[in-house]
Amino acid sequence: xxxxxxxxxxxxxxxxxxxxxxxxxxxxxxxxxxxxxxxxxxxxxxxxxxxxxxxxxxxxxxxxxxxxxxxxxxxxxxxxxxxxxxxxxxxxxxxxxxxxxxxxxxxxxxxxxxxxxxxxxxxxxxxxxxxxxx
Amino acid sequence: xxxxxxxxxxxxxxxxxxxxxxxxxxxxxxxxxxxxxxxxxxxxxxxxxxxxxxxxxxxxxxxxxxxxxxxxxxxxxxxxxxxxxxxxxxxxxxxxxxxxxxxxxxxxxxxxxxxxxxxxxxxxxxxxxxxxxxxxxxxxxxxxxxxxxxxxxxxxxxxxxxxxxxxxxxxxxxxxxxxxxxxxxxxxxxxxxxxxxxxxxxxxxxxxxxxxxxxxxxxxxxxxxxxxxxxxxxxxxxxxxxxxxxxxxxxxxxxxxxxxxxxxxxxxxxxxxxxxxxxxxxxxxxxxxxxxxxxxxxxxxxxxxxxxxxxxxxxxxxxxxxxxxxxxxxxxxxxxxxxxxxxxxxxxxxxxxxxxxxxxxxxxxxxxxxxxxxxxxxxxxxxxxxxxxxxx
Numbered sequence: 001x002x003x004x005x006x007x008x009x010x011x012x013x014x015x016x017x018x019x020x021x022x023x024x025x026x027x028x029x030x031x032x033x034x035x036x037x038x039x040x041x042x043x044x045x046x047x048x049x050x051x052x053x054x055x056x057x058x059x060x061x062x063x064x065x066x067x068x069x070x071x072x073x074x075x076x077x078x079x080x081x082x083x084x085x086x087x088x089x090x091x092x093x094x095x096x097x098x099x100x101x102x103x104x105x106x107x108x109x110x111x112x113x114x115x116x117x118x119x120x121x122x123x124x125x126x127x128x129x130x131x132x133x134x
Numbered sequence: 135x136x137x138x139x140x141x142x143x144x145x146x147x148x149x150x151x152x153x154x155x156x157x158x159x160x161x162x163x164x165x166x167x168x169x170x171x172x173x174x175x176x177x178x179x180x181x182x183x184x185x186x187x188x189x190x191x192x193x194x195x196x197x198x199x200x201x202x203x204x205x206x207x208x209x210x211x212x213x214x215x216x217x218x219x220x221x222x223x224x225x226x227x228x229x230x231x232x233x234x235x236x237x238x239x240x241x242x243x244x245x246x247x248x249x250x251x252x253x254x255x256x257x258x259x260x261x262x263x264x265x266x267x268x269x270x271x272x273x274x275x276x277x278x279x280x281x282x283x284x285x286x287x288x289x290x291x292x293x294x295x296x297x298x299x300x301x302x303x304x305x306x307x308x309x310x311x312x313x314x315x316x317x318x319x320x321x322x323x324x325x326x327x328x329x330x331x332x333x334x335x336x337x338x339x340x341x342x343x344x345x346x347x348x349x350x351x352x353x354x355x356x357x358x359x360x361x362x363x364x365x366x367x368x369x370x371x372x373x374x375x376x377x378x379x380x381x382x383x384x385x386x387x388x389x390x391x392x393x394x395x396x397x398x399x400x401x402x403x404x405x406x407x408x409x410x411x412x413x414x415x416x417x418x419x420x421x422x423x424x425x426x427x428x429x430x431x432x433x434x435x436x437x438x439x440x441x442x443x444x445x446x447x448x449x450x451x452x453x454x455x456x457x458x459x460x461x462x463x464x465x466x467x468x469x470x471x472x473x474x475x476x477x478x479x480x481x482x483x484x485x486x487x488x489x490x491x492x493x494x495x496x497x498x499x500x501x502x503x504x505x506x507x508x509x510x511x512x513x514x515x516x517x518x519x520x521x522x523x524x525x526x
Contacts, residue, residue: 011161066290070190077197096292099158
């Protein structure tokens with residue numbers, strides 16, 4: 001199996017390698033992720049019980065309260081932030097949080113191409129996501 | 135986006151808050167298709183109440199201040215979740231007050247003026263025509279664009295703060311003259327007699343035109359307070375950031391070849407019904423957006439010597455309250471059982487925690503937000519008729 005690279009758009013600079021945690025549902029960070037632990041606490045959400053810290057968090061887009069930007073910032077301050085964020089389309093709530101929290105973020109990626117557990121490198125400066133070989 | 139050498143330098147700044155602010159503005163500019171930045175004359179920061187931003191917001195503001203965030207243009211702050219001095223009397227909990235104080239301290243550290251008002255234009259942050267500004271607070275955005283003729287998009291809390299720090303905002307949307315043209319013609323075929331009538335017209339129009347630009351004709355006269363109420367309502371039921379009123383805010387003729395609407399007396403009456411879902415109220419609130427001194431005077435005149443049943447808040451800025459105190463209006467209103475609060479309002483104060491379940495108001499903006507933000511049932515009416523009911 002050869003490495004596959006997807007081209008997207010830079011939202012927040014930086015680069016990171018990590019394991020994919022994927023949601024096919026949009027995410028509202030406010031009320032959904034615990035800043036103190038990075039745990040996903042929103043009841044009924046497909047990521048409930050998972051931990052976003054150091055994962056490459058892959059989801060279609062953000063939703064909900066604009067306070068979500070501050071949650072991403074708070075996660076970053078406590079070293080509980082995702083290693084990187086990959087979206088289909090990053091709206092302003094997630095874009096703001098990723099930039100303020102300095103979390104590498106890329107959008108314009110078909111999130112169905114990335115599987116839970118894939119090892120990927122997100123090069124946000126170049127706007128690319130590369131799935132690493134097993 | 136084309137950046138100047140100065141702007142490139144801001145992106146590489148040693149100050150992390152400046153660097154992140156610039157990066158945020160550049161990305162937002164990319165997302166919205168801006169080709170360049172424009173320098174701004176002032177900012178209005180929102181997301182100031184602890185009720186609105188919670189612990190994550192406190193943490194952000196403190197963290198950003200620690201990282202060296204400092205505003206470079208005049209920046210006013212939106213209302214807080216409590217009267218800074220009279221919070222205890224309001225019934226706000228000490229925990230809430232402590233968190234609100236942390237926000238206040240972080241804002242002061244960043245150089246933000248602790249105005250705590252949604253009507254900065256009545257309190258010393260008044261732009262001029264065609265000036266570029268970066269304001270959050272939808273009602274203030276509408277007033278600045280429409281009545282003053284300044285130019286701002288509807289900013290969010292972080293983007294307004296980033297603009298305040300860097301002194302710039304991406305040039306797109308309402309910063310460009312070609313995007314400031316009316317898209318709808320609203321012919322007002324109803325008599326607008328009170329400020330609440332203007333609010334009702336705004337609430338009806340906002341729902342229909344959503345984020346577009348209405349031009350009103352058929353309005354003979356409108357006070358500054360009437361226009362404030364009209365714009366606030368349209369920004370709440372819709373996302374209207376700019377409107378025109380023939381012969382009042384503009385000398386331009388009505389737009390040709392745009393969608394036409396007629397607002398009739400029956401629409402006005404229906405709007406009062408739509409905004410009302412209870413006949414009783416625990417609390418009567420005026421001052422959304424914040425009351426002018428003239429509105430406070432009118433309320434004082436009406437309740438002079440009377441006793442108000444239940445609670446009544448008149449919300450305003452600290453600066454307006456100073457004049458109300460001096461004129462004796464505050465004393466008159468409080469002798470009747472009301473309270474004149476500064477720095478806050480019923481939308482951003484934790485009113486549901488204070489035990490209130492229903493609110494009467496002359497603000498269509500408050501009537502729109504209170505069911506969701508404050509878990510309130512709402513009665514909408516004009517000042518004098520609401521006061522008539524609580525003083526009889």
